[in-house]
Amino acid sequence: MEFFRSVSVDWLGKKWYFLAFSLIFSVSGIISMAMHWKTIGSPVPLGVDFRGGTEVQVKFSQPPDISKIRAAVEAAGIHDAKIQNYNGSASDEVLISLPEQRNESALDTGRQVVVTALREHYGNPFADSDVKVDVVGPTVGRQLEVKAIEATLLSLAGMLVYLWFRFQLIYGVAAVVACFHDTLITLGFFSLTSQEISLTVIAAILTLVGYSMNDTIVVFDRIRENLRMSRRESLPDVVNRSINQTLSRTVLTSGLTFLTVLSLFVFGGPVLRGFSFALVVGILIGTYSSIAIAAPMLVAWQQWRAGSGGAAVLPAAKRSKV
Amino acid sequence: MKKNLRQKIVIIIGVLLVFLYGAFFGFDTPRFGGDQPMINQLTQHIHLGLDLQGGVHLILKVQVKEAVGTETDNTVARIEQDLKTAKLTFSQVYKPDPTNNPQSIRIEGITSTQSSAVSSLLDSKYSNEYDISGGGNDNSLAVTMKPNIEKALDDKTVQNTIEVIRDRVDTLGVSEPVIQQYGLGDNQILVELPGISDLDRVKTLIQSTARLEIHAVVGGPYPDEQAALASVGGNLPTDEELVHGSGSMATGSDVDSVYVLQRVAIVAGTDFRSADPGTDSNTGQRTVHFTLTNEAGDKFYEYTSANVGHSMAVVLGGRVKEVANIESAIRDSGEIRGSFSQDEVAILSKMLSTGALPATLNYLEDRTVGASLGSDSIKQGVTAAVVGVLLVMVFMLIYYRGSGINADLALFLNLVILLGFMGFSGATLTLPGIAGVILTIGMGVDSNVLIFERIREEVRAGKAPSAAVDQGFAHAWTTIVDTHVTTIVSALILIIVGNGPVRGFAVTLTFGLLANLFTAVYVSRVIFDTHVNNLKPGELVSI
Numbered sequence: 001m002e003f004f005r006s007v008s009v010d011w012l013g014k015k016w017y018f019l020a021f022s023l024i025f026s027v028s029g030i031i032s033m034a035m036h037w038k039t040i041g042s043p044v045p046l047g048v049d050f051r052g053g054t055e056v057q058v059k060f061s062q063p064p065d066i067s068k069i070r071a072a073v074e075a076a077g078i079h080d081a082k083i084q085n086y087n088g089s090a091s092d093e094v095l096i097s098l099p100e101q102r103n104e105s106a107l108d109t110g111r112q113v114v115v116t117a118l119r120e121h122y123g124n125p126f127a128d129s130d131v132k133v134d135v136v137g138p139t140v141g142r143q144l145e146v147k148a149i150e151a152t153l154l155s156l157a158g159m160l161v162y163l164w165f166r167f168q169l170i171y172g173v174a175a176v177v178a179c180f181h182d183t184l185i186t187l188g189f190f191s192l193t194s195q196e197i198s199l200t201v202i203a204a205i206l207t208l209v210g211y212s213m214n215d216t217i218v219v220f221d222r223i224r225e226n227l228r229m230s231r232r233e234s235l236p237d238v239v240n241r242s243i244n245q246t247l248s249r250t251v252l253t254s255g256l257t258f259l260t261v262l263s264l265f266v267f268g269g270p271v272l273r274g275f276s277f278a279l280v281v282g283i284l285i286g287t288y289s290s291i292a293i294a295a296p297m298l299v300a301w302q303q304w305r306a307g308s309g310g311a312a313v314l315p316a317a318k319r320s321k322v
Numbered sequence: 323m324k325k326n327l328r329q330k331i332v333i334i335i336g337v338l339l340v341f342l343y344g345a346f347f348g349f350d351t352p353r354f355g356g357d358q359p360m361i362n363q364l365t366q367h368i369h370l371g372l373d374l375q376g377g378v379h380l381i382l383k384v385q386v387k388e389a390v391g392t393e394t395d396n397t398v399a400r401i402e403q404d405l406k407t408a409k410l411t412f413s414q415v416y417k418p419d420p421t422n423n424p425q426s427i428r429i430e431g432i433t434s435t436q437s438s439a440v441s442s443l444l445d446s447k448y449s450n451e452y453d454i455s456g457g458g459n460d461n462s463l464a465v466t467m468k469p470n471i472e473k474a475l476d477d478k479t480v481q482n483t484i485e486v487i488r489d490r491v492d493t494l495g496v497s498e499p500v501i502q503q504y505g506l507g508d509n510q511i512l513v514e515l516p517g518i519s520d521l522d523r524v525k526t527l528i529q530s531t532a533r534l535e536i537h538a539v540v541g542g543p544y545p546d547e548q549a550a551l552a553s554v555g556g557n558l559p560t561d562e563e564l565v566h567g568s569g570s571m572a573t574g575s576d577v578d579s580v581y582v583l584q585r586v587a588i589v590a591g592t593d594f595r596s597a598d599p600g601t602d603s604n605t606g607q608r609t610v611h612f613t614l615t616n617e618a619g620d621k622f623y624e625y626t627s628a629n630v631g632h633s634m635a636v637v638l639g640g641r642v643k644e645v646a647n648i649e650s651a652i653r654d655s656g657e658i659r660g661s662f663s664q665d666e667v668a669i670l671s672k673m674l675s676t677g678a679l680p681a682t683l684n685y686l687e688d689r690t691v692g693a694s695l696g697s698d699s700i701k702q703g704v705t706a707a708v709v710g711v712l713l714v715m716v717f718m719l720i721y722y723r724g725s726g727i728n729a730d731l732a733l734f735l736n737l738v739i740l741l742g743f744m745g746f747s748g749a750t751l752t753l754p755g756i757a758g759v760i761l762t763i764g765m766g767v768d769s770n771v772l773i774f775e776r777i778r779e780e781v782r783a784g785k786a787p788s789a790a791v792d793q794g795f796a797h798a799w800t801t802i803v804d805t806h807v808t809t810i811v812s813a814l815i816l817i818i819v820g821n822g823p824v825r826g827f828a829v830t831l832t833f834g835l836l837a838n839l840f841t842a843v844y845v846s847r848v849i850f851d852t853h854v855n856n857l858k859p860g861e862l863v864s865i
């Protein structure tokens with residue numbers, strides 16, 4: 001069985017469609033993030049890891065009644081708690097979020113108050129082992145935000161250097177731009193669907209950066225090989241041919257990885273939902289970006305160099321040592 | 323050629339066995355049979371993260387300024403003593419800003435004639451640890467703790483705190499608790515206790531500073547802080563402080579009163595050598611019988627003999643527990659009667675024998691996962707993993723026929739090596755770690771696809787089976803290296819930056835990718851070569 005026996009699509013010819021598609025998603029993502037920034041002060045809803053605060057998740061023995069829970073919690077003096085069903089409206093789990101606590105020495109009282117209030121004022125029983133609590137102080141939250149951004153930028157920089165070393169600078173730049181594009185659109189999706197970013201979501205984003213880079217490298221590798229073999233073809237033709245040759249592999253790998261990530265999204269439970277959502281979107285966009293963003297960039301650069309009077313040099317890569 | 327192949331197959335089986343061993347036994351000696359089924363052995367060496375087995379995760383910040391403050395309090399007392407003994411006049415020795423700048427001491431009221439005598443006395447005794455400056459026209463000197471001494475004290479405080487917490491946590495009987503310094507230089511401590519669900523109990527145990535101190539009473543009991551302030555004319559001198567408590571047995575145990583006490587304790591913290599619970603023979607009340615160290619005993623004797631008829635307050639954890647009249651000189655042991663609860667006495671005894679916390683702790687982060695929520699997560703993660711793996715395996719068989727078996731074998735070997743790595747390194751499996759395994763499956767398959775597609779191309783171009791396989795592997799190799807290196811780079815950054823669960827993810831991803839490099843290239847090659855060798859002439863590779 002074989003899906004793509006002899007494909008011959010003019011990918012570069014479609015680059016304006018691709019650009020439009022990317023622009024639509026990027027811009028709507030950016031607008032959504034701007035709107036979020038105005039309302040909640042950050043581009044995407046932040047999970048408790050980053051914004052700090054207290055989150056209590058409780059699994060009751062009987063289906064919980066949200067309004068009764070709110071009454072119990074307010075009776076104990078907590079007025080701005082956010083209470084919602086966790087893991088679907090049919091489950092027995094409830095998530096109670098308290099806002100950020102500025103005073104670190106009073107950090108734990110919110111949790112104690114909530115758990116005691118639930119035990120005393122709301123009769124639905126639950127055991128200690130059915131409780132999950134996250135209390136994050138403001139210092140830790142802020143530290144984590146900074147670290148997460150640093151990690152992402154460091155990752156991209158590292159890969160740029162690696163690609164510069166293995167290919168040529170323009171390859172590295174094109175690949176990094178593609179990854180940036182992927183991250184932006186994925187974050188945009190989080191913003192559009194109002195999902196929270198937690199530390200595991202950042203892990204997913206770093207993974208998808210690695211994955212998108214993977215994909216781009218496979219195409220670039222083939223371009224480099226083809227350039228070495230035929231000096232007479234024009235760059236756009238070589239690029240198109242390379243993409244067509246690797247299409248089978250690209251679709252297969254993305255498809256299979258997508259299947260496994262989809263399985264995570266469906267079966268993996270609520271804790272991993274943000275993580276798997278990021279990967280579901282990320283894998284699709286990552287595959288798309290290698291063909292639609294990275295490859296056209298190479299050609300555009302070459303044409304710009306040729307047009308502005310520089311020598312018409314094919315960006316053939318350095319001799320590969322392997 | 324054939325002999326070579328046989329060698330390679332032996333190597334591969336050897337690797338398989340080694341990592342199987344690692345998954346089940348790690349570096350320990352193997353145990354077969356016994357009362358546990360083998361599958362339990364598997365999970366013993368692979369530690370489950372807190373999010374899977376339930377447990378408590380705390381990040382504490384040690385308020386090191388307090389330890390500095392205690393040290394400088396002692397220095398203030400010693401300076402006063404030294405100046406008195408040398409008969410040099412001064413009006414007061416105090417700390418201008420004890421809360422924010424506990425390292426600064428000021429001496430005021432020095433006469434200009436004696437100023438150089440004072441300076442040289444202080445220099446001779448304190449210049450190792452303190453910088454002494456001033457001596458100008460304002461008749462005062464500033465004595466400030468040197469920054470490097472302060473830093474050394476900070477570090478020592480954190481280390482001592484870690485030891486004390488370790489001792490106390492021992493009583494909980496947690497297997498493999500984690501207590502260590504955390505973060506970069508911010509005096510933070512990480513405490514992780516797997517399997518415990520009762521956060522309150524842990525906090526009481528860890529955080530009771532139970533600094534046991536005895537202070538001289540200036541005035542009290544007063545019904546509230548205003549009355550107490552009024553008694554000292556509205557302005558509290560810097561060497562006194564207001565402390566709440568209920569030291570008077572007559573008024574009942576829970577009435578809260580305010581006392582005015584001397585800030586510097588007569589004896590405190592490490593001056594106590596031990597404390598044991600006891601009962602008062604007359605009233606049957608719970609008491610604490612304490613002993614002091616020799617040095618502290620001398621100090622105490624001196625104080626009590628000079629102050630017969632005055633009162634002193636026993637302060638525990640910042641609250642007055644008992645106020646006693648000094649009836650005669652006490653040397654190094656005594657009994658405290660107060661409204662202690664049984665827990666308080668037990669904790670106090672434990673605290674005093676393991677050591678008091680040198681400073682209070684603030685919680686920066688605190689996460690608990692109940693055990694049953696943890697096991698829910700395991701179930702979900704494993705289901706997702708099994709479904710994912712099956713989907714991939716079936717697809718590979720359909721799409722690549724015979725070579726699909728090759729890919730599936732490689733996948734299976736990947737998983738064994740991954741589990742073996744984790745068993746050997748004692749790494750922790752978290753829920754994101756399970757997700758990492760699933761991701762590794764998806765990406766691992768990539769290498770196989772790369773190679774197989776290439777082989778198909780070569781076959782289509784008319785090459786003979788062994789040449790096609792050769793070329794396929796040769797071309798795919800560079801790409802495989804490039805893609806694996808880039809993903810491992812992101813994983814390494816995650817290991818550095820991430821916290822427990824995220825780090826678990828990055829670790830399993832890295833191990834999985836390394837395993838994949840081995841299986842996709844070496845093992846796949848061997849299987850292909852075996853297959854090609856067994857082909858009849860004219861038969862094509864099954865791909």
